[in-house]
Amino acid sequence: MLARGQGSPWYCPSGQPSARSPGSCRGICGTDGRDVTTAFDRVGGDRSVVVARVNGELRDLATEVSDTDVVEPVSVDTPEGLAVLRHSAAHVLAQAVQAAFPDARLGIGPPVKDGFYYDFSVTEPFTPDDLAELEKRMVAILKSRQRFARRVVTEEEAVRELAAEPFKLRLIGSEGGAEVMEVGGSELTIYDNLDARTGERCWGDLCRGPHVPDTSYIPPNAIKLMRTAAAYWLGDQANEQLQRIYGTAWPSKDALREYLTFLEEAEKRDHRKLGAELDLFSFPEEIGSGLAVFHPRGGVVRRVMEDYSRRRHEEAGYQFVNTPHITKAALFEKSGHLDWYAEGMYPPMQLDGEVDADGNVRKQAQDYYLKPMNCPMHNLIFDSRGRSYRELPLRLFEFGTVYRYEKSGVVQGITRARGFTQDDAHIYCTLEQMPGELDALLDFVLGLLRDYGLDDFYLELSTRDPNKSVGSDEVWAQATEILRQAAERQGLELVLDEGGAAFYGPKISVQARDAIGRTWQMSTIQVDFNLPERFSLEYQAPDGSRQRPVMIHRALFGSIERFFAILLEHYAGAFPPWLAPVQVVGIPVTDAHIDYLADVAARLRARGVRVEVDTADDRMQKKIRNAQRAKVPYMLIAGEEDAAAGAVSFRYRDGTQKNGVPIDEAIDEIVAAIDARVQV
RNA sequence: GCCCCUGUAGCUCAGUGGUAGAGCAACCGCCUUGUAAGCGGUAGGUCGUCAGUUCAAACCUGACCGGGGGCUCCA
Missing domain, CATH: 3.40.50.800 (Anticodon-binding domain)
Known part of the structure; x- marks a missing residue:
């Protein structure tokens, strides 16, 4: 530690005199003689401590603190500490990019799961060779031990300094800016990267921080640039497209290696690769993107999966139905799909139209759509005759194949396909029956998933998106509350997914962790007061009155194909004997x-x-x-x-x-x- | 849908302007063998498709189709 007498507004790491003697700080540490205490003085020293929590807020270790402040160390081994490390690594990347490509303009550069990214506006997209070059430059910067120095600026100063950074300018004072790393809180700050020896400013970026004290906190052998990608400014398709570089950073070389090994393991398990190797399924180009065919061996696995599911459903009181793949537009107008979901549907086929010799329409053509969901059809089955309360809960089940026009960029193997089969059920019951039905349903779903070999779950509750939903606030609140209670009764971890619900009702989804710790959204259970309304569904109550049932949508596998892929990856192709194509x-x-x-x-x-x-x-x-x-x-x-x-x-x-x-x-x-x- | 990368035999890949190659798989032989590749031979590709540049295109250019990575989306 630097002697107080030298009055550093910064600190110098202790215990490494050879790397950085007190003398080397002369000239950059200031000599104003003030006697100040920093967070580093209180909790630093251990190289694993990257920032401090001062009165509950993450701050740089250089932050001045008083005796009354509560200062806690934040280790790089905590999620927050690791995020700071990665955020700082993103800065180093940006510095390297601007050194290599002086015309590159800065977007944003936050830490993300397993790493970080930084967006740039450049005339030419980055190439893989660029990544190698940039990584070298990053290592040089890391080794040069540049200090991250926080500087509060006025808006005028920031605007002047960042005149050449149009995207940063947009963040200053903008509402959208409040949500990104660059700005935040009540003041604008710039982080300068200062040369370890001369104190010269090497680079700087508008940023709210905090950051690691200096670049030596980021092990040069624990970073790696992973890939380039395009991304819209602030994630909005209407905005400019920027070039994004993804990187990863870890506290140690070993941690990086472990991560890379995990990625290799995930790649080995990739269902697209295993599907071809084990002769399970393929995607013939002749059929079209996102449409799979199952080969005999894949067909066996699928049939066994379905047979077992069917048996369990029968035992649980489900009735089996079948519905067509195509229907007239009126059904999806009634259900609301064409209002809310037309973009995700295959365009209509026009049928049965007649035109006379003069080109006049004699008979208006009908639009037919491939079905993206089974529920409207099941509603018609419910409505095919009068229903008694004695029939409720009525549970209709179908392996229903649906078609969704997924955008070309999102189709991925059989986990995200354009044609897939849902193990779809709709349960019609009374409001009073619903809590009990939901409990039984969650038990059923979790038990069945365990039978397939998944046993590590948490639940997610998705609530209403006010901009994309139908129905009244009260109905949504009621449905959400019933679901929440049912979820809580399971005693599993419950995560809130604000605004993530489907347009017709809130949902619980079961998330499962696989053999290498990845989580997959599995079953979904959705409560729906809206479709019964739209379809005017009724049953006759004991008192003779006509009542509206509530509806529960649930898919257990979600999609058979996707569940197949998850199991394939979970087992790395080595299915348990009961599922193995050849036993x-x-x-x-x-x-x-x-x-x-x-x-x-x-x-x-x-x-x-x-x-x-x-x-x-x-x-x-x-x-x-x-x-x-x-x-x-x-x-x-x-x-x-x-x-x-x-x-x-x-x-x-x-x-x-x-x-x-x-x-x-x-x-x-x-x-x-x-x-x-x-x-x- | 947008950006970048990519497409050579069933699979994995080599081949960067001069009329296509390897290993594995397949097929045919030989070998008759105790816990992860025995040996030999044969066959297999209008180099994703269609245009263009060129005396000449797997190779250069464009469009389209498919795949990958992201963005966006995901009822």
Whole structure:
């Protein structure tokens, strides 16, 4: 620590005299002789402390504090501290960009999940080569230990200083600016990057901070520029498109490496890659973007998923319905979809129109639409005859294939497709029945997801977006409250998603964490008072009066295809036996043992097991390799020894083996694992 | 829809102006083998499509189609 007598308005890190002797601060630390205390004096010193919380607010460590201020250290190991590190890294990136491309104008540069980005206005988009170059420049800046120095400026000063930065100017005093990192609070601040030795100003940026004390707090081997992308200024499509650079920054080289390893693992699990490798599905260009075909092996998985779901739904009192894929426009006018969602629908087909020889319309054409949702059709089923209160709750279920015109830029594998199948149900019940129905529904949904192997959940409650919704405030408030209570009764973590609801009602969604910790939105449960109104749905109450039911929309998988993809990635292609397309492969040691294994396979097949015997003209080792790569749960190997003993030898996916298992025992083991739906 | 990147055999990729290559897979042989690739051979591509530049285009230009990364959107 610098001696007080030298009166630093800044601090100098202690314990590193070789890196920065007190003498090196002379000339930049000021010599006004004031005796001040900084947050660093109170809580700094440990290099992992990057900023301080002063009276509850995050501040630079250089912030002057008084004895009465509450000052707490904020470590880079906390989410806030890490965000500061990344925010500072974004500044370093911007400095590097402006050094390499003097014409680049600054957008905004906040920390984000797993890293940071900075937006720039440049004449030429960045290239991958640019990223390598910029990364080198960043490392040089980091090694030069530039100080981040906060400076309060007046609006006039800021405008003068930032005359060359049109986007920063727009932030000053603008309403939108209050929400970004650059400005905030009651004063405008600029962060200057000062040369460690000379104190010379190397760069600066309008920013509310806080920042790490100096660039040496960011390990040069723990940053990486990841990719470039385009982004609209302030996220608005009406604004200029800027060039964004995404980077990542971590407290240590090891943390960066761990993150990169995670990304590699995620890439290995990518369902698009595994789908092709395991021959599960494909997207023939001839069919069109976002429209998948399922191959036999993918078809098996899908059928098993559906069969189990169907059985569970039957047990839970659902009734199965079927509806067409296409309908006249009037239905979606009635439901409100054409008012709120026409953009997401395939354009209409015009049918049944007639024109006479003179070109006059004799018969007006009808618009037909592919259905983006099943609910209007289910409403028609409800309304097909008079309904009694005795029928409620009425639960209609369908594997309903829907088509949505997803914009070309968002289609992604089978997780975001243009045609997909919802495991969609609509429950019609009375208001009184609703809380109980929701409890049962959440239990049902969570239990079923656990059966498929997901068991780490939290719930999200999405509330009304006033600009995109139908119905009265009271109805929304009531529905939201009922959902909230049901969610809370589950005792799971509950997150609020303000304004995230569908246009017709609030929703609870179940978020599941997969094997490598990623979260996926799974089931959604939506309460709807509006569609029953629009469709004038009624049932007859015990007193003979006609009452309006409420409606619960729920999809458990959301989309079968998407759920398929999630399971595929969750299991990295190694499905548990009950879901595996091929559950057992028989591998003969020589061709002489094919018949023996064929008998074993026949017995397995009789027990409902999906089994193949590899009769190809390959050596046994090659067959093992093939089965291993196909991620088949069980390999049954048989040669002379096994055949003589009436046994088979197991090889499991983890490479372990169990030899000389009597056939009956082997069959029982396999069947038991399948029936128990366990992973092996 | 917008920006950038990208498209060569079923798959993974090489080939940057002079009439297309490898490995794996497939097919045909040989080999008869005890826990992740035995050996040899054959076949397979109008280089995404359509225009343009050029004596000559997988390669340069444009449009379109598909894929990827983002933005936006996601009832």
